[in-house]
Amino acid sequence: MKAEKMGFNKMNVPCAACFFRMKTALARINTDDEIAEEVYRIIGGKPVDDIHVVHERKARYVDEKKCTGCGECAEKCPVLVSSEYNTGLAEEKAISRRYLQAVPSAFAIRKDGRSPCRAACPAEQRAQGYIAVISEKRFEDAYRTIVRENPFPSVCGRVCKHYCEEECTRGRVDEPVSIMKLKQFVSDWVYANNVTITEKNITFEEETGVKGIKPVAIIGSGPAGLAAARDLAQMGHRVTVFESLPFAGGMMRVGVPLFRLPWKRLDWDIENILDGNIELKTNTRIESIHKLFEEGFGAVFIATGAHKRKKLPIPGSDLPQVLIGTEMLRSIALSKEISLGKNVLVLGGGNVAMDVARTALREDAESVKIACLESREKLPADPWKVSSGEKEDITILPSKSFLEIVSTEGRLEGVRCIDIFSKDSMRTGARKSRKSKVQNAY
Ligand code: SF4
Numbered sequence: 001m002k003a004e005k006m007g008f009n010k011m012n013v014p015c016a017a018c019f020f021r022m023k024t025a026l027a028r029i030n031t032d033d034e035i036a037e038e039v040y041r042i043i044g045g046k047p048v049d050d051i052h053v054v055h056e057r058k059a060r061y062v063d064e065k066k067c068t069g070c071g072e073c074a075e076k077c078p079v080l081v082s083s084e085y086n087t088g089l090a091e092e093k094a095i096s097r098r099y100l101q102a103v104p105s106a107f108a109i110r111k112d113g114r115s116p117c118r119a120a121c122p123a124e125q126r127a128q129g130y131i132a133v134i135s136e137k138r139f140e141d142a143y144r145t146i147v148r149e150n151p152f153p154s155v156c157g158r159v160c161k162h163y164c165e166e167e168c169t170r171g172r173v174d175e176p177v178s179i180m181k182l183k184q185f186v187s188d189w190v191y192a193n194n195v196t197i198t199e200k201n202i203t204f205e206e207e208t209g210v211k212g213i214k215p216v217a218i219i220g221s222g223p224a225g226l227a228a229a230r231d232l233a234q235m236g237h238r239v240t241v242f243e244s245l246p247f248a249g250g251m252m253r254v255g256v257p258l259f260r261l262p263w264k265r266l267d268w269d270i271e272n273i274l275d276g277n278i279e280l281k282t283n284t285r286i287e288s289i290h291k292l293f294e295e296g297f298g299a300v301f302i303a304t305g306a307h308k309r310k311k312l313p314i315p316g317s318d319l320p321q322v323l324i325g326t327e328m329l330r331s332i333a334l335s336k337e338i339s340l341g342k343n344v345l346v347l348g349g350g351n352v353a354m355d356v357a358r359t360a361l362r363e364d365a366e367s368v369k370i371a372c373l374e375s376r377e378k379l380p381a382d383p384w385k386v387s388s389g390e391k392e393d394i395t396i397l398p399s400k401s402f403l404e405i406v407s408t409e410g411r412l413e414g415v416r417c418i419d420i421f422s423k424d425s426m427r428t429g430a431r432k433s434r435k436s437k438v439q440n441a442y
């Protein structure tokens, strides 16, 4: 058994291969092709034909019917793991033949659970995969690795909330791996080098010759709509995406300021998604889903996004000068006329608030302040966005709650706020009273 585990005996001759091969081959009868078998224990042997093989079944992650065992994948694989069959004394590639005499000889991938970054990512991005490929300077391969799970590398490399980095194990040692910025780097490299990655998907009809499979309608061309279109097209479906705006992208187009996500980069991601199986119809508002079925679609996916937001439930929020952040960004993206005035106060401390404040500065505002519930240290916005905003002269008024938007004869005066004190500051007696005042932002 030990000799089998090590693969070779001391004379460097394959040992016991005939015996164990026969047994593992027998054990494979009626088992799933995509399962890798490993002999775990041998029981019996007396008489010699009364042998029971206890074998472990593991996912192979490689299509055994296609793998010829040539080993080219192992040459390219950038990940080294300790070799089980050398009792951890040597390393092998994460994709490898399980051991030299393995039957069949198809390769298998060894996985040690799910990485924390992948578990935290809404797109289930295998960040460790593309980062390992980047470390070998194989940027085009890294891009291909990213787009297997994430159709928007240029977008997510710039505007993702990157939950992955919050969970990154490396953060416990020093700082998390820059997963998002590495994604941006790779997408920028592919863009700069004009690498084409679109692969034409073939339809069910082309593949099987079966006629009459109905196409799918998708309403909305935001992240959900386009991601669904891509996945369906890769599965062989014909898809039509309907978009009411003149361009695709949804919230990525009208909810993110240009200085954070240039449109040409968004267009690049979208062009890489669209292929012969996907038809995009812009300037087309869908009023009736029943009509889509009557027109011959077999399924409809509604991916219209969440563009409508609620105003704060405080007096004065209905004044015409009070705008909702996402609607303001949308109006600017659609080149609609809006007047912000000279002084702008943004309520909220998240990433959208930062985007709105920085956009206001780029419009006609002269002074922009942000008032938010959280303390300066606990702002929900990304720290780099906060410091970028401060460098642009945006004033942050932390620890405020909003009571009322104050106006006189229709003219906006400001926002009445109440200071919020943390439990700690109350306990230490640093601040003993709360005071209410109008924050004169206008
Ligand atoms: S940056 Fe965003 S999309 Fe990319 S791995 Fe992290 S959470 Fe996922």
Ligand code: SF4
Pocket (backbone or CB within 6 Å): 115, 116, 117, 118, 127, 128, 167, 168, 169, 170, 177, 179
């Ligand atoms: S170190 Fe960070 S980026 Fe790498 S696999 Fe672990 S969680 Fe993911």
